[in-house]
Amino acid sequence: MTDQLDRTESAPNPSGFGADSSSEPSFLRFAGRQLGRRFGQLVILVFSISTLLFFLLRVTGDPALVLLGDLATPEDIARTRAFYGLDQPLIIQYFLFIWQALRLNFGRSLASLDDAMSMVIDRVPATIYLAVAAVILNVVVAILVGGWLGYRPERPERRAGLFAVLVSQGVPGFVIGLILIQVFAVHFRLLPSIGNRGWTSVILPSVTLASFLLPRVIRLTAANVDDAMREDYVRTARAAGASAGTVLFRHVMPNAVVGTIALVGVQFGFLLSGSLITETLFAWPGVGLQLIEAVRALDFPVVQATVAVVAVLVFAVQALVDILIPLADPRLRSQRA
């Protein structure tokens, strides 16, 4: 019956960090090394993605033609290409791009002529706001629902619950978003469904975005709770007469939650990809909405700047999780003691 629990995604095993974290200075050393390694990865990642994207985007079309439309004369095309530096050989354009990008200059938007990087930076707070709201929802709901489901997974109502969670994993996020809008904005007129105008605006989009990841996180949490329930220390605690609440919240959850948070952290990039759909659906003024529009308009500089910024965001969150997970793992602290 427990095959509905998700044991395959038990995320990175935090106990692997144990040896390095047995004392504070070595923990800091460990954190520093982790950060350093991550930063190296980030540089390589951003460089490779930018390079790949540079050439891929130029295969998709000549922005000069898109800007000019069907009236373009050869003179217009030449003039526009020269204006945007598109008349240089591709390899020269590439080295110019890298040189500028190193100084965080991604050029000007082809559509609006605004500075591409500032356009993206302006929208980062809205995206982080939405993503963090979704992360919190994920963690809180996963702990509550996953804890309940995993505590006694053999009971019929929990088996039904697990089955429902498994099924909901197959429902696309945008469908959930459209249903939420229909119910809460159109039918009951309770919540706004467009833009970011006050705290109520974040409710529907964050629930939608959370739904991209939630079923997986619930299943992982339930599996972790179920596993922890079989541990010796839980059996001992129960034998010693600890109440169900004490067992669950003092002994089981702290172990299970680490995996939950690790999964959410590792999947943060996936969550951001969900924000492309969510931000479009809810007209949320974030990076995802802008990226969709930039791709549609072949606005290369904005696409490049967005990808670089998103890579840094994902890196930052993963680095944070890398550092916080050993801190949060009770097994590591018991070794320390």
Next chain:
Amino acid sequence: MRRKGSPAWLVMVALLALVVAACGGDDAEDTTTTQAATTTIADGGETTTTTEPEPAEEESDTVAIGMGNMPPSGMPYLGAGSPGQYVWSNVFDALTRIGPDGAPEPWLAESWSTADDNVTWTFNLRDGVTFSNGEPLDAAAVEATFGTVLSEDGRATYSANINNYGFIDSVTAVDDVTVEIVTATPNVLLPSAISIAYILPPAYFAEAGAEGFAAAPIGSGPYEVVSWGGDEIVLQARADSWRGQPDIETIQYLNLPDPAARVQALQSGQIDVAQSPSPDQAQSLVDAGFEVFSASRGQVLAMALITVDGGPLADVRVRQALNYAVDKEAIQDALTGGFAPTAGLYPSPGVNGFDPSRFVYPYDPDMARELLAEAGFPDGFDIEAEMTLGSFPADAEIFEAMAGYLADVGVNVTITQIDFAGEWLPNFLGTDGADWAGDAFNYSWGTAPLFDGIRPFNFYQCNWGNPWYCDEEAMPLIEAVNTTFDVDERNALLEQLLDHTAENPPSVMLSENFELWAHTADLSGFEVFAFNKPFDSVSSSG
């Protein structure tokens, strides 16, 4: 060993801190909030306080419009068509405006005339027009605007707009209200072409620069810009506009790219007007008490037939047969929900040269087979069509249906989907030697932004840079329409050309391109022509 307060919560605290930081960044957004806390009585008689989205301020003098995409910039030369014009036409004015019948009408210029050399034009400006910052809109402002955008830099930066009237050589202020425009070559369409050349306030533009101007544009229209962003544009009515004071006090354009979400925003009262609902959505909105109107986009969906390489399509009887073979009315009814204004008729309503009585090929498959047999293809033939799909409402379905009808008379069309930017445009323009690989491609009979029936003939002709269709007989007529400066005489020639084209179809004409707009029933007076969406005529009874 465990202490109370597991550090697992540290993670949560860190995340919460991020939320707070992120929220802090949105303070500016919050000031524009339009929600009001209202008390409603729930079904059970229980009183609950909810935060309800409000479509507009209490007196409903704000109209919120859900846009499918937003203007690229507040600088009205960064683009030429929709969606820019939908907003710009409320803020700015040009010397002329394209009227409901497609002909240019006096706007900032009260009248104009052409000298005998056909390249010198004199425009007489309306007196006493001011920009919303108080600057006078005089001949000097016109000269300064054209000077800026027609400079070498301006031509590169604003090419999408400028290339419609790039043939202008010089613009000179003769006196306060008289402007002389000299063109490099005679071009009878100058008054139409400059309908998208909005006049800018010279002192403010010099001070703000192009970038500053884009962020806070100032024009002479009935609305002034309160805020201009990629997600929201807010306009406020001016009391002292030469166009009169509009009834709607505030217009809010909101970026709502998802069509379903846009319709839901209208249904939930968060917006008052929704751009481009699909025909299905429009029908359900009508059923729910909303109003829907259809705006022609001056464009007819068509499959262009490549004839310069010979083959069956070079035979006019074959091209006529293909037009007889397709049931355009059925396609229109089935795929456009009956909202498309016309089927198979070129040019579109609202375009100079439109004539509802012009010949449209009726659905007559027997006639099609007869003509094919006469041309020597009784068993039909196979052709390949390169098409971009998704740029026109239901275009994939319409072309699919067309292929079905053509297969009925033995002409098998294989549709290859190509990319617009990477393939279609280079093939069309012949950039760097690119060319069509098949026998046909999708090319609408589009007239924007001139809204004159002649525009497609710039391309459907022997002298086009990368010609695919060449009708030697039509060439003198095209030339005559382009060089006749007497308006009536020119219109008669245009009619002759269009009649000739109906008999010698260069393409398979299909369905009218239209855009639907849905709005709440309390709004009325929408004027829809060319690319204008002026809101000075709209009023609210709510």
